Amino acid sequence: NVAYGLAWSYYVGYLKIVLPRLKDSIEEFNRTNNNLLKWKETWKLHILIPLSCEIYDDLQKADSNIHFWRDLPELRLDQAGTKGRVYKQNVYEVIDEDRKLNYCIVEYATPLKTLFTMSHDESAAFSREDRLEQAKLFYRTLEEILQNSKECAGSYRLIVYEESGASEGHFLSKEILRH
Amino acid sequence: NVAYGLAWSYYVGYLKIVLPRLKDSIEEFNRTNNNLLKWKETWKLHILIPLSCEIYDDLQKADSNIHFWRDLPELRLDQAGTKGRVYKQNVYEVIDEDRKLNYCIVEYATPLKTLFTMSHDESAAFSREDRLEQAKLFYRTLEEILQNSKECAGSYRLIVYEESGASEGHFLSKEILRH
Numbered sequence: 001n002v003a004y005g006l007a008w009s010y011y012v013g014y015l016k017i018v019l020p021r022l023k024d025s026i027e028e029f030n031r032t033n034n035n036l037l038k039w040k041e042t043w044k045l046h047i048l049i050p051l052s053c054e055i056y057d058d059l060q061k062a063d064s065n066i067h068f069w070r071d072l073p074e075l076r077l078d079q080a081g082t083k084g085r086v087y088k089q090n091v092y093e094v095i096d097e098d099r100k101l102n103y104c105i106v107e108y109a110t111p112l113k114t115l116f117t118m119s120h121d122e123s124a125a126f127s128r129e130d131r132l133e134q135a136k137l138f139y140r141t142l143e144e145i146l147q148n149s150k151e152c153a154g155s156y157r158l159i160v161y162e163e164s165g166a167s168e169g170h171f172l173s174k175e176i177l178r179h
Numbered sequence: 180n181v182a183y184g185l186a187w188s189y190y191v192g193y194l195k196i197v198l199p200r201l202k203d204s205i206e207e208f209n210r211t212n213n214n215l216l217k218w219k220e221t222w223k224l225h226i227l228i229p230l231s232c233e234i235y236d237d238l239q240k241a242d243s244n245i246h247f248w249r250d251l252p253e254l255r256l257d258q259a260g261t262k263g264r265v266y267k268q269n270v271y272e273v274i275d276e277d278r279k280l281n282y283c284i285v286e287y288a289t290p291l292k293t294l295f296t297m298s299h300d301e302s303a304a305f306s307r308e309d310r311l312e313q314a315k316l317f318y319r320t321l322e323e324i325l326q327n328s329k330e331c332a333g334s335y336r337l338i339v340y341e342e343s344g345a346s347e348g349h350f351l352s353k354e355i356l357r358h
């Protein structure tokens with residue numbers, strides 16, 4: 001099952017590496033950024049899981065109320081023969097309905113991009129119906145793996161939604177702030 | 180099928196991005212490194228695929244005849260909400276049986292690390308027999324995807340082997356140089 005493996009891969013190859021270090025990374029960021037991320041509830045990686053698998057490389061294109069602010073400190077690790085492989089997350093500024101600025105760490109769940117591409121490649125033998133089913137399986141599997149992971153407890157927020165990006169201009173920023 | 184999705188993910192999320200740019204990256208490296216990679220046959224990403232899924236994060240630990248030399252120029256791209264995500268490969272120095280120095284770009288196929296970890300986690304319901312079967316499926320799927328990819332033609336070398344790293348001290352360097 002494609003999505004089962006992608007959820008495991010996302011955990012083993014990324015979340016298990018970065019989530020336990022996120023707190024330290026944020027504290028280091030705050031020291032040089034005037035304590036910008038002061039609310040401890042925002043000390044989480046917000047992971048966007050659109051079941052449509054519609055992924056924007058630039059979050060500002062998904063919602064003009066979301067702006068790139070700054071990078072968190074990079075993590076460099078030797079991984080599978082790549083010396084000093086770089087892992088990093090970004091801090092985004094999100095404008096709410098009262099025009100107030102909020103700051104959070106957010107990104108899409110990268111494996112959904114693979115599901116999207118597979119459903120558009122004839123040689124992958126993967127239909128759009130398969131894709132929705134696999135996106136749901138990805139979410140359920142990931143949720144279960146993370147719930148059983150002591151190292152990652154409290155450091156993430158899964159934001160799953162079925163809405164298409166085109167439906168309402170500021171759907172995504174509202175969804176992120178709701179969490 | 181776990182490995183089928185991992186092969187697609189490896190292609191869509193990495194090889195399709197870096198392989199078409201590899202030639203330019205090597206030319207830039209050569210300008211500032213005295214034309215070190217002069218043989219065009221080495222202008223490829225050598226991808227190590229141990230069917231045992233035994234992956235070393237540090238290639239020198241896999242074979243003391245392999246030494247990290249230098250980084251290729253980094254590629255920074257916006258990907259799935261991560262602004263300026265970093266992709267890079269390394270140049271390694273490989274000592275051959277005549278004690279001559281050879282230079283090449285090499286790394287393990289990272290998704291095999293996921294297969295290895297899954298086979299050791301009870302909740303993944305994934306045995307060591309499954310793992311070997313999936314490693315072979317990963318290789319077959321990846322080979323087929325890459326053969327059909329015009330953008331990646333001539334820029335990679337798949338080095339698949341069944342040997343365990345422990346069997347013979349310089350097995351890996353010989354295997355890389357053989358290719």
Ligand SMILES: Nc1nc(=O)c2ncn([C@@H]3O[C@@H]4COP(=O)(O)O[C@H]5[C@@H](O)[C@H](n6cnc7c(N)ncnc76)O[C@@H]5COP(=O)(O)O[C@@H]3[C@@H]4O)c2[nH]1
Pocket residue numbers: 006009010011012013014015082085086087088107110111114188189190191192193194261264265266267288289290293
């Ligand atoms: N948001 C995000 N930031 C990251 O730095 C990152 N690194 C990995 N991942 C995702 O975690 C999972 C496990 O990663 P793994 O390294 O085993 O497989 C990776 C790896 O084999 C290869 N790859 C991707 N980026 C690199 C890279 N920079 N160097 C080497 N290999 C890479 O291609 C696979 C698919 O990558 P993505 O499709 O980007 O998503 C991965 C994957 O879903 C990331 N996700």
